[in-house]
Amino acid sequence: MKQSVRLGHVAGIPVGAHWSTVMIVVLIGGVLATTVLPQAVAGQPPARYWMVAAGASVLFLGSLLAHELAHAIVALRRGVPVKSITLWLLGGVTEFAGETKSPKDEFQVSVVGPLVSLALSGVFYLAVVLLNGPALIVAAVRWLALMNGVLAVFNMLPGSPLDGGRVLHAALWRMHGDRVRADRSAAKAGQVLGMSLIAVGGMELILLGWTGGLWMMLIGWFLASAARSEGLVRAAHEGLKGWRVRDVMTTSPDVAPAWQDIDDFITVVALHSHQTVFPVVDFGGHSAGTLSLEALTAIPPEQRQDRRIATVARPLPPDHLLSPDDDAARILEPSAGTGELMAVVAEAGHVVGMVTTADLTRALQQAVLRTTSSRQNAGQPGDTEQDHPGQPLHDPGA
The missing domain is CATH 3.10.580.10 (CBS-domain)
Incomplete structure (x- = not known):
């Protein structure tokens, strides 16, 4: 992802942060310090709310990184090279330099991220139960447990580019034995999911006056756009198969x-x-x-x-x-x-x-x-001018 700052390497994988990561830290920190924590534990000095909120924001970014690292590590074990992990406004992105070779590999690489988020949710909930500390710290840990649970559930929604969309892709690939068909179906599911979130967010904003609907609309727009782009790229890969x-x-x-x-x-x-x-x-x-x-x-x-x-x-x-x-x-x-x-x-x-x-x-x-074309063998990539006299291999006006 462009406009990113390299943070270092984790398990040999380059990790970076897009400039929009600052926005998510500020947004999360602001919501925690001004709304969530004061409602949970009233009467604390503002500086204390902000201090705890900042710590919780950093831990949440760590949770996002753990989610993406899980994808990357399993991918490496399945023979899929990993280019980088980048944190940004809507979470994290793991960039692969190849594709999984089977539905089983695709399923394992995809499902492990939400499983790690679910496990982190459990760990934070356990900490809430066992932690005998300041009420403000307990409230922040409880929020981390909730958000990791939400992250796990949301990512398993069945539509690309979410993890649930990858799981759906793996299932369809295994069911039909046709990766291209699975690509198209998962991409369409992602577009439908994105448009649905936009519609729900719009209704929340218009009918209920909830400003959170704007955030849902933004996420829906991103999902629909990403699913469409992914579908186009997949189709392009298929179209260029056999070409040099x-x-x-x-x-x-x-x-x-x-x-x-x-x-x-x-x-x-x-x-x-x-x-x-x-x-x-x-x-x-x-x-x-x-x-x-x-x-x-x-x-x-x-x-x-x-x-x-x-x-x-x-x-x-x-x-x-x-x-x-x-x-x-x-x-x-x-x-x-x-x-x-x-x-x-x-x-x-x-x-x-x-x-x-x-x-x-x-x-x-x-x-x-x-x-x-009715002539399936005509114009195949790699044909020479001798194969098709008078037809240049490349358009000279391009």
């Missing part, structure tokens, strides 16, 4: 030499190219970043003559640099792609192509046409 990056990329794109003056590049290349983004290359033809027309237009005209392309090029993360023979599905990896440019393609260290959103859209549309 060379089947999708724009070959021999116009490039921006890192040593060239910006004004010269605009005059010689940018004004005559159909591209809106350019791979930046060094003297050896190796990737040295990217440059967009948008970035060029932001440079004042008087500064374009004495500045080189290298000074305004945007760095290219290592996983945005692909090989022509890489699986095309790598283009869809969450960390790949920035704006219109999805990836730069290099062979033997030299830039030979790029993949833009237009390239990807074209490839997916061709995939749909291929699967619905």
Whole structure:
């Protein structure tokens, strides 16, 4: 997740926090200090409420981290690489670098998070029973028990991208033996769930005047949007099955030499190219970043003559640099792609192509046409010009 701060590693897994994590700490702390704790234990100094609320907020973030770590550790044991864990406004996100190989693995990776939250709820409730301490501390621990229980139940609702949606996906996958069908069903369930939460939140807000309805509407909107996006990505993965990056990329794109003056590049290349983004290359033809027309237009005209392309090029993360023979599905990896440019393609260290959103859209549309065509063998990825004389492998105008 972008705009995150790396916090360190837990069990060898990078852990970060999105800037919105501050918002959840402030929101939780504020609700606890001004409402929950004063109602549970009246007559305490405000500073004491805030101190206990801050501690409870941090412990709740720790609970979210434990939930995500459970997913990550089980995934690693099932052979699924884990890129990172990120805490953010609506909880946590575990980013995987692969997929589970069976419904059983999918079920185990998915269900363990809610089970850990449920176990933490039990631990906190046990602490409430056994703890013989200040009433304010007991009230905070009771709240932690309740929230972890709510977290476990909510996450098991049957719709992607929630854990319950993954469990539903695993069950449908096992039942029908068709992962793609399970993908579609789980994504649709997530959209229905999200829209339902929006409707319920709206009724709470309008009919009952509960401002908490706004929070439910926000969660519902996120779930519906995430489910739709996940469904599209899954469909794209299926559409690109069997394709290589060379089947999708724009070959021999116009490039921006890192040593060239910006004004010269605009005059010689940018004004005559159909591209809106350019791979930046060094003297050896190796990737040295990217440059967009948008970035060029932001440079004042008087500064374009004495500045080189290298000074305004945007760095290219290592996983945005692909090989022509890489699986095309790598283009869809969450960390790949920035704006219109999805990836730069290099062979033997030299830039030979790029993949833009237009390239990807074209490839997916061709995939749909291929699967619905009466000539199922026509236009398969990897066909050569000798197989289909007169038909270029790539659209020269892309």
